[in-house]
Amino acid sequence: xxxxxxxxxxDKPAADLLRRSLVSPAGAPAxxxxxxxxxxxxxxxxxxxxDTDETARYELHFSQCARCREQLAALVRAGDSATTTKxxxxxxxxxxxxxxxxxxxxxxxxLAGVLVARxxxxxxxxxxxxxxxxPAAPPAASRTTPVARESAPAPTAPASESPAxxxxxxxxxxxxxxxxxxxxxPQNSTALAKKxxxxxxxxxxxDRNEYARLEELAKSTAGAKDDTSARxxxxxxxxxxxQSASGTVVSxxxxxxxxxxxxxxxxxxxxxARSEQMSAAVIKGRSLAQSESVMVEAGGAPSARTLVRTPDxxxxxxxxxxRFVERSSDxxxxxxxxxxxASAHLVAGAAPTADSCxxxxxxxxxxxxxxxxxxxxxxxxxxxxFVSVVATDASSATVVTTDDHRFTTSDSGKHWTPAP
Amino acid sequence: xxxxxAQPIAAPRTGPVSERVAPAATAxxxxxxxxxxxxxxxxxxxxxxxxxxxxxxxxxxxxxxxKRFPDRAPDAKKIEAHLDALHANDLALACACSLGSPxxxxxxxxxxxxxxxxxxRAIAGYSAGQDANARELADSLYADLYGLRESxxxxxxxxxxxxxxxxxxxxxxxxxxxxxxDEIRRSRRTEPLEDEIGRENAEIAATRAPSPENDPQxxxxxxxxxxxxxxxxxxxxxxxxxxxxxxxAYYYADDRxxxxxxxxxxxxxxxxxxxxxxxxxxxxxxVEASLRDRHRMSEVQVRSCLECASGEWPFDLTVHLRSAxxx
Numbered sequence: 001x002x003x004x005x006x007x008x009x010x011d012k013p014a015a016d017l018l019r020r021s022l023v024s025p026a027g028a029p030a031x032x033x034x035x036x037x038x039x040x041x042x043x044x045x046x047x048x049x050x051d052t053d054e055t056a057r058y059e060l061h062f063s064q065c066a067r068c069r070e071q072l073a074a075l076v077r078a079g080d081s082a083t084t085t086k087x088x089x090x091x092x093x094x095x096x097x098x099x100x101x102x103x104x105x106x107x108x109x110x111l112a113g114v115l116v117a118r119x120x121x122x123x124x125x126x127x128x129x130x131x132x133x134x135p136a137a138p139p140a141a142s143r144t145t146p147v148a149r150e151s152a153p154a155p156t157a158p159a160s161e162s163p164a165x166x167x168x169x170x171x172x173x174x175x176x177x178x179x180x181x182x183x184x185x186p187q188n189s190t191a192l193a194k195k196x197x198x199x200x201x202x203x204x205x206x207d208r209n210e211y212a213r214l215e216e217l218a219k220s221t222a223g224a225k226d227d228t229s230a231r232x233x234x235x236x237x238x239x240x241x242x243q244s245a246s247g248t249v250v251s252x253x254x255x256x257x258x259x260x261x262x263x264x265x266x267x268x269x270x271x272x273a274r275s276e277q278m279s280a281a282v283i284k285g286r287s288l289a290q291s292e293s294v295m296v297e298a299g300g301a302p303s304a305r306t307l308v309r310t311p312d313x314x315x316x317x318x319x320x321x322x323r324f325v326e327r328s329s330d331x332x333x334x335x336x337x338x339x340x341x342a343s344a345h346l347v348a349g350a351a352p353t354a355d356s357c358x359x360x361x362x363x364x365x366x367x368x369x370x371x372x373x374x375x376x377x378x379x380x381x382x383x384x385x386f387v388s389v390v391a392t393d394a395s396s397a398t399v400v401t402t403d404d405h406r407f408t409t410s411d412s413g414k415h416w417t418p419a420p
Numbered sequence: 421x422x423x424x425x426a427q428p429i430a431a432p433r434t435g436p437v438s439e440r441v442a443p444a445a446t447a448x449x450x451x452x453x454x455x456x457x458x459x460x461x462x463x464x465x466x467x468x469x470x471x472x473x474x475x476x477x478x479x480x481x482x483x484x485x486x487k488r489f490p491d492r493a494p495d496a497k498k499i500e501a502h503l504d505a506l507h508a509n510d511l512a513l514a515c516a517c518s519l520g521s522p523x524x525x526x527x528x529x530x531x532x533x534x535x536x537x538x539x540x541r542a543i544a545g546y547s548a549g550q551d552a553n554a555r556e557l558a559d560s561l562y563a564d565l566y567g568l569r570e571s572x573x574x575x576x577x578x579x580x581x582x583x584x585x586x587x588x589x590x591x592x593x594x595x596x597x598x599x600x601x602d603e604i605r606r607s608r609r610t611e612p613l614e615d616e617i618g619r620e621n622a623e624i625a626a627t628r629a630p631s632p633e634n635d636p637q638x639x640x641x642x643x644x645x646x647x648x649x650x651x652x653x654x655x656x657x658x659x660x661x662x663x664x665x666x667x668x669a670y671y672y673a674d675d676r677x678x679x680x681x682x683x684x685x686x687x688x689x690x691x692x693x694x695x696x697x698x699x700x701x702x703x704x705x706x707v708e709a710s711l712r713d714r715h716r717m718s719e720v721q722v723r724s725c726l727e728c729a730s731g732e733w734p735f736d737l738t739v740h741l742r743s744a745x746x747x
Contacts, residue, residue, distance in 0.1 A: 018668065018672050018700060018703065038581065039581075039591055039594035039595045039597075039598050040581065040582060040583060040585050040586060040591055040594070041585075042594040042597070042598070043585070043586035043587070043590040043591040043593070043594040044585040044586040044590075046586075046590060046594070047586050047587065047590055048686055049505065049585065049586060056661075056662045056663075057662075059662035059663050059665075059666045060662035060665065060666075062666050062669070063662060063665035063666040063668070063669045064669075066673065066674070067601060067602075067605060069666075069669065069670065069673075069674055070601045070604075070605075070674075071594070071597045071598050071601045072597075072684055073674075073676070073680070073684060074543045074596075074597035074600055074601055075590075075593055075594050075597040076680075076683050076684055077542045077543055078538075078539035078540075078542045078543050078593040078596065078597060079539075079590070079593060080542065080683070324559075324562070324563055324566070336556055336559075336560075337556075337559045337560050337562070337563040338559055339558075339559045339562055373552065373555065
């Protein structure tokens with residue numbers, strides 16, 4: 001029997017009788033009692049905001065229900081941690097030893113607190129989950145805009161070239177016309193710094209255009225749910241497509257698993273016979289693909305996710321959107337949600353090991369985890385939309401933009417260099 | 421709460437794959453409650469960038485009242501008192517997040533995320549091995565609040581279950597606590613209960629080694645006394661008020677310290693100790709009165725009866741804390 005602190009039982013026989021009578025098996029379900037109240041009642045009870053009748057009724061239930069009592073104890077523990085944190089911040093321990101100091105010190109503390117709070121509003125908030133890298137100087141060649149790319153004439157093809165191949169430049173940068181206004185990068189370097197501040201600060205103001213852009217992209221992604229194979233092919237094409245001397249487009253080779261996944265979905269491309277052939281070729285070649293779009297059942301309704309495989313067949317990642325990534329360590333039987341704090345739309349991933357994973361997306365978004373759990377935002381080489389990533393380990397990766405610019409890092413994104 | 425963003429920016433809804441829908445509507449308020457609704461709306465002070473309309477907020481108030489008074493039609497005064505006691509600003513935030521406002525969601529994350537992780541660590545235990553569990557506990561809650569899971573083609577957010585009766589932060593901690601406890605209890609059920617009961621009974625029996633005087637073979641009245649004592653004690657426990665019963669349950673059934681009980685019941689440790697002692701005294705007095713009056717025992721017999729329990733005591737009277745009988 002555990003010892004009891006400050007147990008002042010004077011009536012030993014009665015205390016002993018009660019102690020013996022009221023020991024109940026741990027974990028035994030409470031039977032014959034009313035249904036347990038929901039968390040809002042538990043919360044209101046712990047705040048003492050229930051009325052008298054409710055308090056008596058629920059206390060009767062709590063006295064009969066070990067489960068509710070355990071929840072209340074856990075709730076008190078969580079509340080105590082918040083109180084302890086506040087107490088540490090205020091430094092109450094010594095002030096009250098000298099009561100005559102109480103009022104002047106309290107007034108001084110309040111004044112200091114107001115001044116500190118006002119200064120803190122202007123400072124980027126500390127992020128416990130997201131480690132920010134120092135912004136790297138963007139490479140000189142990174143500022144090719146989609147507008148410039150789009151206006152470049154299509155490459156002149158020999159007469160023997162199949163007509164569909166002439167559409168290849170448009171396919172490499174799909175939907176440029178519709179995406180131009182949304183994907184145009186900022187025209188000067190201060191915009192990148194502003195975006196980094198935006199991502200870093202918890203007190204950031206919101207860019208209406210940014211959210212409108214994300215909303216449009218999300219809608220177009222939802223509308224192209226049936227075209228997942230085409231999107232997969234489109235993303236693969238920039239990474240591996242090449243033209244032979246005759247102008248025939250060569251399908252990219254099947255991806256090497258040891259190097260991590262190739263890119264996932266980019267913006268949906270207009271369907272054409274040639275694009276469907278590319279899709280089929282790429283899909284066949286990607287039988288061992290690590291990043292692919294899948295439909296999963298979630299709450300009874302199918303929804304799109306991007307799946308990222310790792311060298312360990314038991315370990316998988318998947319995501320839809322940006323804020324959450326899910327990881328499975330049992331080949332997809334169960335999934336655990338992880339918070340990434342990514343505000344952009346993620347489109348591709350590569351997992352060179354079971355514990356490391358690179359994710360890329362629109363708006364310069366690059367995320368990295370090296371322990372399989374905690375995610376950090378990596379400073380991008382350019383404020384562009386990334387459509388694919390290839391990684392050999394947690395330090396080395398190559399990312400590709402929508403306009404087929406590639407950047408490589410060997411130090412987990414601290415520095416990037418343009419890749420051929 | 422810190423100040424809310426002031427820029428009037430219209431943020432679009434999230435949830436591209438499926439639409440977020442508000443919970444089912446309940447009976448609308450009568451006109452007599454218009455002033456109370458207006459007061460709540462003013463208290464809520466929802467920023468315009470959350471895109472929360474007054475009608476949507478009123479619908480949330482109506483759901484809150486329906487939850488509070490489910491079985492009967494209360495008068496307007498009771499509903500008004502209920503509305504005035506709500507945490508309107510937290511309810512507005514939860515409502516806006518449930519409806520998919522990105523601005524509201526980002527405000528929620530900025531304000532509550534650190535506290536939520538701290539609470540999860542406190543609940544799950546803050547050690548090297550438990551930090552991962554705490555993180556997973558908090559992340560899983562975030563996913564449900566965000567509406568990551570879908571039901572019938574629509575995203576449902578856990579925010580739909582918050583009705584403003586408590587602070588949002590307390591409610592979040594309560595949800596974390598519930599999930600953690602249910603997970604612990606699920607894992608406990610994999611262990612055979614018989615072993616646990618046997619271990620506890622062995623511990624109890626070890627505190628009082630049977631002596632020849634208590635050996636039932638030597639005392640033919642022993643079994644009879646135990647049965648009488650059991651009935652008297654059960655009746656005494658059934659006659660306690662709910663708070664005293666809860667205090668007893670914390671102390672004897674859950675083995676909590678007086679300091680913990682004080683925190684749980686919102687009273688000082690010394691108060692918990694004093695009330696516990698008074699409850700024990702009351703129980704003893706009731707038991708003795710029952711033995712004397714109902715069973716016509718003398719003082720010597722009453723003492724002898726109580727001493728029977730110091731030996732073998734095979735009864736689990738926790739079931740009698742569930743009884744609502746009053747003497």
